[in-house]
Amino acid sequence: MNIGFIGAGHMGSAMIKGLLNASFVSPEQLFVKGGSSGTVEALQKELGFQLMQDYQELKDCQIIFIATGAKIVLEVLKEAAPFMAKESILISVATGHTVKEAQAAVGKDIHVVHAIPNTPVSVNEGMIGAAFAEGMPASAKEQALKVLEVLGKVEEVNENLLGTFGTVAGCSPAFVDIFMEALADGAVMEGMPRALAYDVVAQMLLGSAKLAIETQRHPGELKDGVTSPGGSTIKGVAALEKNGFRYAVMDAVKQANS
Ligand SMILES: NC(=O)c1ccc[n+]([C@@H]2O[C@H](COP(=O)([O-])OP(=O)(O)OC[C@H]3O[C@@H](n4cnc5c(N)ncnc54)[C@H](OP(=O)(O)O)[C@@H]3O)[C@@H](O)[C@H]2O)c1
Structure with a gap:
């Protein structure tokens, strides 16, 4: 061919x-x-x-x-x-x-x-x-x-969904790249060498995506599985919410799709 x-x-x-x-x-x-x-x-x-x-x-x-x-x-x-x-x-x-x-x-x-x-x-x-x-x-x-x-x-x-599809699948790799960079910056701030931080972050994302795809579990349920009562993860989640993380992501999709 x-x-x-x-x-x-x-x-x-x-x-x-x-x-x-x-x-x-x-x-x-x-x-x-x-x-x-x-x-x-x-x-x-x-x-x-x-x-x-x-x-x-x-x-x-x-x-x-x-x-x-x-x-x-x-x-x-x-x-x-x-x-x-x-x-x-x-x-x-x-x-x-x-x-x-x-x-x-x-x-x-x-x-x-x-x-x-x-x-x-x-x-x-x-x-x-x-x-x-x-x-x-x-x-x-x-x-x-x-x-x-x-x-x-x-x-x-349906063709009328291709625009939003393109935003979520096509633009989001850039959003995720920024997320990866930010996570690695956080790790570096806490003393981790940068190259190691990028490796850890990329594999963590790959694994999280694979887990979501293979188990078909709701993202909220997967998140609940990592957040033990009074533990460190829920404190991180609260910090994300305090800084408007969800809204920032939703607004990024809205702006990219406009
Ligand atoms: N990038 C993404 O993630 C993505 C995702 C989904 C859809 N798209 C869509 O895919 C299309 C391309 O996007 P892109 O990011 O690849 O843009 P791009 O990097 O600007 O690539 C467009 C290419 O088309 C070439 N070109 C211009 N006139 C041509 C002609 N007459 N014959 C053959 N080639 C010609 C340009 O070559 P020269 O530079 O040499 O002139 C350029 O390399 C866009 O319509 C975009 O909306 C992109």
């Missing part, structure tokens, strides 16, 4: 790395077109995929990802559409457009998927929301899911 990429900035390159990590395709089967800044040429030196100068190679690609900025995506799709093979699958991870708009840009012979991933796709632990064009054949949908599932967990959602 050949896969095409139009745009390989933060998100495009994260998906390319995930696909190569998993050996889902070889670098020879990946055709990537970048913009004008030279980013994609630098990435090509690192990852060895095929560089696309124009859109010619798209005709041999069964799956095409587009990951350009939201403002130009429809214009770029119109430009690339004549080179896309009939029945190929277009997966747009760009924001700011609907499935219908992308479908109108590429024509009815292309199967359109609108997917919103997050950067952990680069290590195959992404969270991806996907909305499929109405009436998309089951075989095309299956093929699209097969490639997306290499990159992480996929939830099929």
Whole structure:
């Protein structure tokens, strides 16, 4: 299978790395077109995929990802559409457009998927929301899911939920990164070496997430399991509440989604 990429900035390159990590395709089967800044040429030196100068190679690609900025995506799709093979699958991870708009840009012979991933796709632990064009054949949908599932967990959602999905799954890694940095700063303040603090914090988050996923227990119940009466954890919880932690997080989601 050949896969095409139009745009390989933060998100495009994260998906390319995930696909190569998993050996889902070889670098020879990946055709990537970048913009004008030279980013994609630098990435090509690192990852060895095929560089696309124009859109010619798209005709041999069964799956095409587009990951350009939201403002130009429809214009770029119109430009690339004549080179896309009939029945190929277009997966747009760009924001700011609907499935219908992308479908109108590429024509009815292309199967359109609108997917919103997050950067952990680069290590195959992404969270991806996907909305499929109405009436998309089951075989095309299956093929699209097969490639997306290499990159992480996929939830099929109604398109009108993709925005909030993108905020919670796509923006939150930055919120969590700040949380990790702050926890490590706290540990350093208490005398722990910084490198060790980052290791401890990252593994703690990984373990907490795995526990929540595998047990399917409510987060409040998991929290209750760590807070013994009069113990140190509940004092920490009180300090978080005193400083408006929950509201700060809820407001971050609201502001990012606005
Ligand atoms: N980053 C995330 O976590 C995330 C999550 C979900 C969805 N998204 C969506 O994914 C899209 C890309 O986001 P990003 O963060 O990856 O942005 P980005 O880093 O700015 O990447 C966009 C890339 O598109 C390239 N490009 C521009 N015009 C092009 C063209 N005509 N042909 C091929 N490539 C072209 C740019 O190349 P040059 O710089 O060389 O011009 C740039 O590398 C956006 O629509 C964003 O909303 C991002």
